[in-house]
Amino acid sequence: MATLIAPITFSPGADAEALHKAFKGWGTDEKTVIAILGHRNVYQRQQIRKLYEEMYQEDLIKRLESELTGDFERSVYRWMLEPADRDAVLANVAIKDGSKGYHVIVEIACVLSSEELLAARRAYHHRYKRSLEEDVATNTSGDLRQLLVGLVTSYRYGGDEINARLAKTESDILHSSIKEKKGNHEEAIRILTTRSKTQLLATFNRYRDDHGASITKKLLDDASDDFRKALHTAIRCINDHKKYYEKVLRNAIKRVGTDEDALTRVVVSRAEKDLRNIAEIYYKRNSVHLEDAVAKEISGDYKKFILTLLGKDV
Amino acid sequence: MATLIAPITFSPGADAEALHKAFKGWGTDEKTVIAILGHRNVYQRQQIRKLYEEMYQEDLIKRLESELTGDFERSVYRWMLEPADRDAVLANVAIKDGSKGYHVIVEIACVLSSEELLAARRAYHHRYKRSLEEDVATNTSGDLRQLLVGLVTSYRYGGDEINARLAKTESDILHSSIKEKKGNHEEAIRILTTRSKTQLLATFNRYRDDHGASITKKLLDDASDDFRKALHTAIRCINDHKKYYEKVLRNAIKRVGTDEDALTRVVVSRAEKDLRNIAEIYYKRNSVHLEDAVAKEISGDYKKFILTLLGKDV
Numbered sequence: 001m002a003t004l005i006a007p008i009t010f011s012p013g014a015d016a017e018a019l020h021k022a023f024k025g026w027g028t029d030e031k032t033v034i035a036i037l038g039h040r041n042v043y044q045r046q047q048i049r050k051l052y053e054e055m056y057q058e059d060l061i062k063r064l065e066s067e068l069t070g071d072f073e074r075s076v077y078r079w080m081l082e083p084a085d086r087d088a089v090l091a092n093v094a095i096k097d098g099s100k101g102y103h104v105i106v107e108i109a110c111v112l113s114s115e116e117l118l119a120a121r122r123a124y125h126h127r128y129k130r131s132l133e134e135d136v137a138t139n140t141s142g143d144l145r146q147l148l149v150g151l152v153t154s155y156r157y158g159g160d161e162i163n164a165r166l167a168k169t170e171s172d173i174l175h176s177s178i179k180e181k182k183g184n185h186e187e188a189i190r191i192l193t194t195r196s197k198t199q200l201l202a203t204f205n206r207y208r209d210d211h212g213a214s215i216t217k218k219l220l221d222d223a224s225d226d227f228r229k230a231l232h233t234a235i236r237c238i239n240d241h242k243k244y245y246e247k248v249l250r251n252a253i254k255r256v257g258t259d260e261d262a263l264t265r266v267v268v269s270r271a272e273k274d275l276r277n278i279a280e281i282y283y284k285r286n287s288v289h290l291e292d293a294v295a296k297e298i299s300g301d302y303k304k305f306i307l308t309l310l311g312k313d314v
Numbered sequence: 315m316a317t318l319i320a321p322i323t324f325s326p327g328a329d330a331e332a333l334h335k336a337f338k339g340w341g342t343d344e345k346t347v348i349a350i351l352g353h354r355n356v357y358q359r360q361q362i363r364k365l366y367e368e369m370y371q372e373d374l375i376k377r378l379e380s381e382l383t384g385d386f387e388r389s390v391y392r393w394m395l396e397p398a399d400r401d402a403v404l405a406n407v408a409i410k411d412g413s414k415g416y417h418v419i420v421e422i423a424c425v426l427s428s429e430e431l432l433a434a435r436r437a438y439h440h441r442y443k444r445s446l447e448e449d450v451a452t453n454t455s456g457d458l459r460q461l462l463v464g465l466v467t468s469y470r471y472g473g474d475e476i477n478a479r480l481a482k483t484e485s486d487i488l489h490s491s492i493k494e495k496k497g498n499h500e501e502a503i504r505i506l507t508t509r510s511k512t513q514l515l516a517t518f519n520r521y522r523d524d525h526g527a528s529i530t531k532k533l534l535d536d537a538s539d540d541f542r543k544a545l546h547t548a549i550r551c552i553n554d555h556k557k558y559y560e561k562v563l564r565n566a567i568k569r570v571g572t573d574e575d576a577l578t579r580v581v582v583s584r585a586e587k588d589l590r591n592i593a594e595i596y597y598k599r600n601s602v603h604l605e606d607a608v609a610k611e612i613s614g615d616y617k618k619f620i621l622t623l624l625g626k627d628v
Contacts, residue, residue: 118432118469121469122469125469125471125472125473129471129473129475130471130510131468131469131470131471131508131510132469133467133468133469133507133508134471134508134509134510137504137507137508138504138508141500142500145500145504146460149464149504149508150463150467153447153464153467153468153469154445154447154467155432155435155436155439155445155446155447155467156445157439157443157444157445157448158439159439159443161443186455186456186459190451190452190459190463193447193451194445194447194448194451194452194463195448196444196445196448
């Protein structure tokens, strides 16, 4: 379930006009920007952007960038992009971040559906005149490259069929690959980058049955290098991406100084999808409401905007 | 240019009726089947199939399979499938063929456009309830797996930009990778599986400039194992797929006994695209018209059908 609260009917023309007025003169009326854009779904935002361009011959996103600043600007910018385009931007930034960004690449590749991932790859072409896998491959090597390129190029079968025998064989392969500290992870990479998510869940369950602990636990015990960390993220995202996102949010909030980038990324990406479920998991795990935890850590228009996307009236 | 001769206007209803009549009674009127289906383009064939199903409550392709036999049946069957579905079938057969089928997998991955390859992957899901890369990966290992999986999962950028400096660097990488008989081909695989075709052409040209011979020539001198053979096919398909297909046809025809599978594959896949150009290259290279060479090697309804697709009235 989403946290975004958007009206069923709205007037893109009136919105465009109100935004244009909010930009006018000295200073920007941020309150209006938040009140409008923080309550419009993806289709509504695209309509507003289109009409705004027709009415004022300028790109709304560019105008927002010049009007707003800091984390507020960045969150509104990401929010305004079409989801596939936003994923392309997030992936590109992550590639440039090197070691610090691998988990974002894995996240995009493993959380999105096959068709959504494809749309992100198409948007990447359009925006960067290169392919996503091209940039990932150029900036990595060895097992890490095989894993990341395999994940971003995957087009997994989306059906519900499970092969129980295969789950057994492949959970054994994953186990011996994880035990090995060095050497060849070719088979583990093959399994994680090509099998359907349903099949992988069966494999992970089988792993738990056979080894008395989840595969992620085993991996975490020794997630020392980038490859093992990426493997860990991939398995967590495939296994239960909501739980994964809860932890991303938890870490972002509890870090000294707050990780605004991570906070923005999760809120903006999931507000229209399943952020309500993620918030419920957060509450169960931390005995604090996500909105309250967030509210304590950030401030200003950025805070108002993020809380709006979290479904809290501000 | 295509070799297929299809009418601008046609009646799918009349075609369906004529085909139904051709199937009736003892024996089949193959002449009518060839006269109709050998002169209909992909959209027209789909319309006929749809209307046939509505009129007679049976699948035209299944009926054709039960009415026809041998190479004729196989060629009509492949011709009747939608292109993406046909590629999925060809890839699946090739995977089962093991070592003998690798070149077909490479062909599909490297000749198709990014969007066509995607459509084939989607059709593969639909037909086999698994992903194409999943089946390719399960049946291969090592460098060969990295290459084949990389090729079938690629979604290359389709633009015309060329980076000349990169072409130089990467032609050097390819050269040293090809010279090495053993060892790590990771970088060569990265280049061939992720760069845009335009960029790769620039890289191949640079290779020729620097080394006085084309990269395929160098590779062919020692295309001893499956990996090097697949590499060779990939480069040829990317470099000039029409020349590549000419050679496939040449080999299929000159082989004792004729390679009907290869002949059918190329004719059926290219008749609506660029088979006329391929036939011209064939004539230039062999001083014999492709139709005449084909006519000498095969016989019966299969011959009539293939020649019809080659644009020759029979």
